[in-house]
Amino acid sequence: MSTSPGHPSDADRPPLDAATLRTALVRPGGAWSRLRVVEVTGSTNADLAAAARAGEAAPGEVLVAEEQTSGRGRLGRGWSAPPRSGLFFSVLLDPEPAVPADRLPWLPLLAGVAVSGALSGTTGVATALKWPNDLLVAVGDEERKLGGILAERVPGGGVVLGVGLNVSLRADELPVPTAGSLALAGARVGEREPLLCAVLEALGAWYTGWAAAGGDPATGGDPAVGAVRDAYVARCATLGRAVRAELPGGGELRGTAVALDDEGRLVIGDADGARHPVGAGDIVHLRAT
Template identity: 65%
Template sequence: MTPKPPGTPGNPEPHRPEGRWSDLERPPLNAAALRRALVRPDGLWTSLDVVEVTGSTNTDLADRARAGQAHQGTILVAEEQSAGRGRLDRHWTVPPRSGLIFSVLFEPNVPVERWGWLPLLAGVATATALSRAAGVDTALKWPNDLLVQVGDEERKAGGILAERAGEGVVIGIGLNVSQRAEELPVPDAGSLALAGAASLDRDPLLRAVLRALERWYADWTAADGDPGASRLQEAYAAGCSTLGRTVRAELPGERELIGEAVAVDGDGRLVLATKDGVQQPVGAGDIVHLRAAG
């Protein structure tokens, strides 16, 4: 007797338990295919692992680097992160398989005083890759936020965190991809889906970002970390939505500085022109956009 197909009378649809991993619109990343595409003997990337859940990819990879168990070119990706950190130890969480959460390890052979450009390099690489692969205009908010346009609002859809680890630097990137409005942690956050991305397939998006990272890192290290010679400083300024705006810099020690963001200097600092006519570089702090550019 020929069996009836599932869902017909006498042979009901088999039960599929619902759970945090059962959303068919959010398939898992294909780790094997990603390795084939990215890990090459002559390339930067040396290994790639995808884990279902972890506390923080940055913490995990930094711990491995300090223990001598990870080296330049290591990539660690998580489908879900339970204790992700942004700047100032802010919490960063997303629903399973709805975003890109990964960390990479660099051991740059350039003067250590130029290592501060690495998170800005990661921002340029990520923004340019997403603009091409997802068809979404992605801007940079100094120093490390990724912004997309949702309606008439500019919203944060991702961020970058750098952490020194042994002889290298771990760069963590978190990006909201398919989150719906009700899944966002705060109302003014964004995602590629809400920005009208042409593609939400995380595999090609991750490949595009990692390939862009490899290209920019190669150019930067070939120039001995010089942001001018590698054109990194120029590219960052071109994509930085902070420049030309009046901003408030919330500085350590509960201080603040208000001025127009006029440049990113050779050390990666944001230069503010204050009402007193002074140009003040800001190397660390939270930046609040007070008005639009122009």
């Protein structure tokens, strides 16, 4: 097992028990049909997408890695963490044709709702969402990034949805100062199986309900919790904030995040009162002045 400088032993980071996870999550009629745990890989998204293209993975497959060496976030950013310090996994889904293409952008937002709710419910640590699919947590009085979600369409059909979460990272292990972890937010971090089970159970429930409703964000979602749109709005830390949107191509837009439109885009109101839907780009939360 590799260790971090200054930490000669990571015995407090036991490996995931794949058999326990399969017993809890893989069952007839459930959302997840197969689950694999690998010690290390470049990217679970890339591996699962390749398996899907080769006909070696079916919808409902879950691939979990103890360590990713080439993990990717949105906009091509890297995602790295010490072995066994987080949850790094991808799932293969097949929302079409039940879900129209124009509703697919709600899928990563739905995943954010599911993951955020499962984390808060399991650990007691409050989490929030930064549009579109970053997970936030408070470390002291600072808003830090706890994890992220990346959805990628697979040529020929299907969507690979990847999730990366910092669980037990210590302050000296953070990749950037703006990152956080459940441990730094005050959660008691032990075995990761219960946390991963909670996240995947929630994701399965939200996805199944949303797909059954044809991807309608106003009605589809977890029957026990509510619709995707309402749940996302309730957990979104971006809405109501002053923001800067760094747009593809190098432009930027400043204003207030006022709403989500029917396609899941962030609507930003500028100083002149005009509203601009933003479907892609990087959103920066600005401090109140």
